[in-house]
Amino acid sequence: MSSENASQPAEAAVPYFGVFDLFKIGIGPSSSHSVGPMRAAEAFLAELNTADLFKMVTRVQIDLYGSLALTGLGHGTDTAVLMGLQGEKPDEIDTTSVATKLVAIREQKTLNLCGSRSIPFTESTDLLFHGSVFHETHPNTLRFQAFGESTPGTPLLSATYFSIGGGFVVREGDEPGASESPAPEVSFPFSSAADLLRLTRENNCSISQIAWQNELCFRSESDIRNGLERIWNTMQECIEWGCHTEGHLPGGLNIERRAPELYQALIAREAAGTNDPLLVLDWVDLYAMAVNEENAAGGRVVTAPTNGAAGIIPAVLRYYEQFCHGGSQEKRQAFLLTAAAIGSLYKRNASISGAEVGCQGEVGVACSMAAGALTEVLGGTPNQVEEAAEIGMEHNLGLTCDPISGLVQIPCIERNAMGAVKAINAARLALRGDGRHFVSLDRVIRVMKRTGADMSSRYKETSEGGLAVNISEC
Known part of the structure; x- marks a missing residue:
């Protein structure tokens, strides 16, 4: 896709959140x-x-x-x-x-x-x-x-x-978005999934190509590629640390890290030639949990788009590379660019804050991003990508944020494993259709925002409701 001969929208530039805004290298939890x-x-x-x-x-x-x-x-x-x-x-x-x-x-x-x-x-x-x-x-x-x-x-x-x-x-006192690093000008501005799909039709290209052209407005091609590889390498390192670091998580709940034992068990099962068609899901669970155990321990993670949901996108991308024979740099970067384009819609039109809309804004958004990104690199059309992203959020609507003892451990770690598996299933559902579906991504984003507004503050990262206060047996 060339920006010189591509159809340019006439509308004014809108706030834009790019791949390096949605994926930041930081620390847990x-x-x-x-x-x-x-x-x-x-x-x-x-x-x-x-x-x-x-x-x-x-x-x-x-x-x-x-x-x-x-x-x-x-x-x-x-x-x-x-x-x-x-x-x-x-x-x-x-x-x-x-x-x-x-x-x-x-x-x-x-x-x-x-x-x-x-x-x-x-x-x-x-x-x-x-x-x-x-x-x-x-x-x-x-x-x-x-x-x-x-x-x-x-x-x-x-x-x-x-x-x-x-x-x-x-x-406080800044104009909305003033310090959130939205771009003043991009080649292909979009503020909705409908805009994004229109751009792909007008320019006969993929969602990741739209995102790529927009990133070129701020940095060179080599800087983009190097930055994306740094993000992926950090995700990979986080998985490896999580798989090999034993012990208990800090904070007082005395939660034992599960990823190292699960990793050894999966290695042994593969060596024994275990005939389990769902074994791949155990690996996905492992990768997601490994990342979020590292996050809970205050380790180095990539916000994707938040730390509380940091395990989903690495787990799904690792699944693609390991089990779908897709280990090329080009595909890896298309995955991250597509995920960021989807995530930017939530960031602009709703929220990615658990304290504002509950965990649907963290795990739900990450699941949606991963589902759409996986669909694209598996050969899906832009309409199928949009459908997968919609499915990923639709079935996370209303998800509360109720961490026990205010720690990003229970239910956060397992919730990432569930979100990663759900993202893979959402992609598979979308790829089995032709991209036509009843509920649009834009609509489900609006519903997510309204659901968050209706949700009691007890269930929005305050540890005042849900699992956080109901951990004894009924």
Whole structure:
């Protein structure tokens, strides 16, 4: 497909979320509760420097509100903001050093601001949790205040941020989308699945080719390919770490990692020539669980589109490469580009935040993205891709986010395995038809958004309902 002779839409550019917005390399256990707050801390430090206030700071106070306060300890929000204020970045931090750095902050009662300026810090008074206070803009709200020696009661700078899912952060007062890195101009803007399908018809191309042309508006061909390979390599490394790291997950539930034992069992079954036609599904389960056990342990993961749903897309892509004979770089990248195009529709028109719409916005969206992407690389038409994505979400509508003890462990880890298998089945259903179906992807996205709005806050990443409070036998 050539952008020179392709049909260009006349409409004005619309906010665009690309493949590197939907897939970010970060750390566990949560994109909204750890990656986002760490990025917010980074943004606050940048504001201090821009305002030439950094050298005047003698104290910093962090206030967490709503979902960030209610599940922040289990989701590592406290750790994330402290690491962020010390200058760490989600995609660069050495995950093995976090525990040691955290102990140093707490024992020495100091914070090494931006890695260069030591200030006093007492966690009980400088990091505050306000679980009963929900900001009207978004349930994931945090505020940073910097104080100086001359005016200890009046902040030098105060800034409030909203962590809106998938590691995206918006500063209070910014225009909607201003800090979410949407592109001002792309070759083929689309704001709906209907737009996307129209573009593929007008240009006789696939969804991944539309996404590819749009990415070329921001970076070179080699940068795109290298970036996509880095994303996939990080996903692969996460799977491998998860398959080979034994022990118990942190947080107090004493949950034992299951992926290493399952991995060894599957290796043994294959060596024995076990005749089980559904053995492939065990591998898919393994890959999804391996990723999310790594995420729960605070390891390196890729938001896809969130950390809570980080295992689904790697598991389905690994399934494609291992069991569908599709291990080429071109197909791998088409998968990720297609998935991102689908994910951008949810990001633009609904939400990918569990605190805003429940787990349908995390596992449901990831399932939809993976189903559509798998359909494309298996040879499906754009209409079949759209149908697979619709099926993937339709059968996740109403999915609640009710993590036990505020930890991204139960039901999150197994839920990724279920979402990955469901995505594969959605693709198979779509490929058996001709792409015609009754409920459109656009419609199911609107329904998902309304369902999230109707859902009680108890079931939206607050650990105040569902499994989170009903873990004893009835």
